[in-house]
Structures are given as C-alpha cells and as structure tokens.
Amino acid sequence: MAGVAEGTSAVHGADEPVIATQDLQVGFNRRAFVREVNLDVRSGEKVALLGANGAGKTTTLMALAGLVAPLGGTVMWLGRATSGLLHQRSKHGLGFVPAERSIFSRMTVADNIRVGRCAVDDVLRHFPELEKRLTVSAGSMSGGEQQMLSLGRALARKPRLLIIDELSLGLAPVVIDRLYRAINEAAREGTGVLFVEQHVEKALSLADRAYVLARGRIVMAGTAAAVSARSTEIEEVYLGGRTQVDEASEAHG
Ligand SMILES: Nc1ncnc2c1ncn2[C@@H]1O[C@H](COP(=O)(O)OP(=O)(O)O)[C@@H](O)[C@H]1O
Ligand SMILES: [Mg+2]
Numbered sequence: 046m047a048g049v050a051e052g053t054s055a056v057h058g059a060d061e062p063v064i065a066t067q068d069l070q071v072g073f074n075r076r077a078f079v080r081e082v083n084l085d086v087r088s089g090e091k092v093a094l095l096g097a098n099g100a101g102k103t104t105t106l107m108a109l110a111g112l113v114a115p116l117g118g119t120v121m122w123l124g125r126a127t128s129g130l131l132h133q134r135s136k137h138g139l140g141f142v143p144a145e146r147s148i149f150s151r152m153t154v155a156d157n158i159r160v161g162r163c164a165v166d167d168v169l170r171h172f173p174e175l176e177k178r179l180t181v182s183a184g185s186m187s188g189g190e191q192q193m194l195s196l197g198r199a200l201a202r203k204p205r206l207l208i209i210d211e212l213s214l215g216l217a218p219v220v221i222d223r224l225y226r227a228i229n230e231a232a233r234e235g236t237g238v239l240f241v242e243q244h245v246e247k248a249l250s251l252a253d254r255a256y257v258l259a260r261g262r263i264v265m266a267g268t269a270a271a272v273s274a275r276s277t278e279i280e281e282v283y284l285g286g287r288t289q290v291d292e293a294s295e296a297h298g
Contacts, residue, residue, distance in 0.1 A: 061124050062087050063138075063206040063237045064109060070117035071101075071108040072261075077116045079104050079261040086206060086237040091228065093248040093269070094241050096258035097283045102241045103144065105258065106210050109239070110134065110141040123205075138205030144214065144241075146195045150184025154194060157183050158201075167201035168194070171227050189220030196224060200231050207231065209240040213247070225251045245283075249273045257282055 062085035069084075070077040079101040086092045094102050107113045109120060111131045119126045122134065131141060148157055154175060158165050169176050172193040178186060183194060192213070199207055207228075213221040221244075228238055228251065242248035249255060249269040257265035257272065259282045265272060272279070 060087065062121070063123060064239070065121040066109070066118060067121065068118035069105070069108060069115055069120065071104050071113060071115050075116065077261070079108070079258075082118070082258075082261075082263055084256050084263065084266070086239050088205065088235050088237050089232050090254065091232050091238045091240070091252050093252035093255040094239060094258065095245055095248060095255055095272075095279070097285065100258040101261040102258055103210055104261075106141075106208050106239070106241065110139065110208055112141075135202075135204075138203075140199040140202060140204030140207040142195050142199050142207070142209040142212075144211035146191050148183045148191055148194060151182055153180050154183050154186070155179040157194060158198060161198040161201075163198055163201040168197040171200045171230070172197045187220075189216050189223070192216060192220070192224060193227075196227060200227065200236070203234070204236055206237045206239065209238065212240045212242045214243055221247060245276075245279060246273075259285070 065085035066082055069082040070080050071082075072078040082105060084092075084094075094105065096102050104113070108115045111127075111129050111134045114128065121127070122129070122137065122139070127134065129137075131139070135141070149160065152160070155165055158168050165179065175190065175193060175197060178190060183191060186194070196209070199209075213224060216224070228240070232238055240248070240251075242251075249272060252269040254268050255266070255272040256263050257279060264282055265275065265278065
C-alpha cells in the first residue's frame, strides 16, 4: 500500500494530530471573525467542517493552509507551531482543494495534471475515468469531472492532510458518491481529510468526526454519529440560533 509523504518532524508520533489549532483567531482588517477555534485532524481521519453560509469555514481553512496569517492562536503542523505559507506546507504533505476549482479551462486535462507537478498515472489511479478525457480541454468537462481532476491532482501527491473546501457543491449525487469513494480510499492509505460540505447528512455519512461552526466559533464537535444525533440543534445553528461553545461535546469519540 502506498505510504503517505514523509514529513520533516522526527518527533511526530502516529497518534498525534497532523494538524491542530490552539485558540485560532482569523479575520480581516485586523478584526477576528473566526475565534477560539480548537480543532485537529489525525492521519487517516475524515473530518467535516460544517456551518451555514458565512460561518467562517473558508476563512478557517485558509489559515490552516497558510493562505492567510492568523490574528491569534497557533496552527500546529506535525506537532510543531507553523507559520509557513501554502507552498511551504505543501512540501511537507499538505494538499488544498479550494472551492473555486483551480483548473486551467483552456488547457487539456493532461496539461492540467502536468502543471500541477504530478504524474498522470497517479491521478488515474484515483480516477481512471479521466483517462478517456486526457486530451480534451478541462473547461469542456462536466463539473463532476473537473472536481475529479482537482481532487485527483491533490490525491496524486499522497498528502498527509488534504483540506477540501466545498467538496461537492452543485454536483449530482452519483458524482458525490464517486468523490467520497476516492476520499475513503485515500484515508485508508493514511491521508487525513478535512472537508467542507454543504449537505450535512451526506457529510456525516463520510466523516468520522465533525465540527460545526457558527459565526466564527465552534458550537458543536464530536463523532459523526454524535453530531448526527443532534440534527435539530444543527438546523438551529444553520438558522443562526446558537453561538455558544458546546464544551460537553468536544471530546473525541
Ligand atoms: N476577504 C474578506 N474580507 C472581509 N470579510 C470577509 C472576507 N472573506 C470573507 N469575509 C467575511 O467573513 C465571514 C466568513 O466568511 P467565510 O469564511 O467565507 O464563510 P463560509 O466559508 O463559512 O461561508 C463572512 O461574514 C464573510 O463576509
Ligand atoms: Mg466558504
């Protein structure tokens, strides 16, 4: 089985989180919007980050990926505080799939893979269905195929941690299931996955654990089963009802 890319930290144990935040604060114009966020993801773990539009999910992911500097708190990468940028973190095994698919629509699928500095075969291992599309322009493909390309490119690098924003926005259920299958396979090979997903129920069917954000704070956290059981509260969160941190549910299951 293919191993996950080696990191640089000799002190990082297998049970330690790949990424963890301590009291993370992120915002704009020096004003924190995301506050007191404590989360972590371990190797092989699939973790959903849920919350209504504007809850702060993308803002949180940007700080984890090193695309914006936190206003406070710490991002720990492989057990060490980090302030590296995305390209530095990606050398040490961080993959990031942004919500806007980072695909060059006029380039062929094969060229999109090459500019992503990965091998075509490594992408096809995750999504063999792209083989017959290699020579067409990426922009001519369906949204589902484009997301397979984005995700396949990220997975081809065997990241220790893959961060995915809006995993399945606008895609058909059959495509979503296909993407989930690829994520499950990668997780079984040791990749930790943190993903944002619009469909709460769908997300919880893939996730081992979930965090729910509301107005920049984590208001619920726990195993997917535990969070699933609180669907009424989640609906309230999505309607903007709650902002208190729920400490009782923060322990890992
Ligand atoms: N570049 C920005 N400058 C100022 N405010 C922003 C910026 N990006 C997002 N925001 C605000 O931060 C909040 C969280 O946004 P975001 O993280 O995109 O939410 P989500 O991804 O959960 O929908 C929103 O109120 C949004 O309007
Ligand atoms: Mg967003």
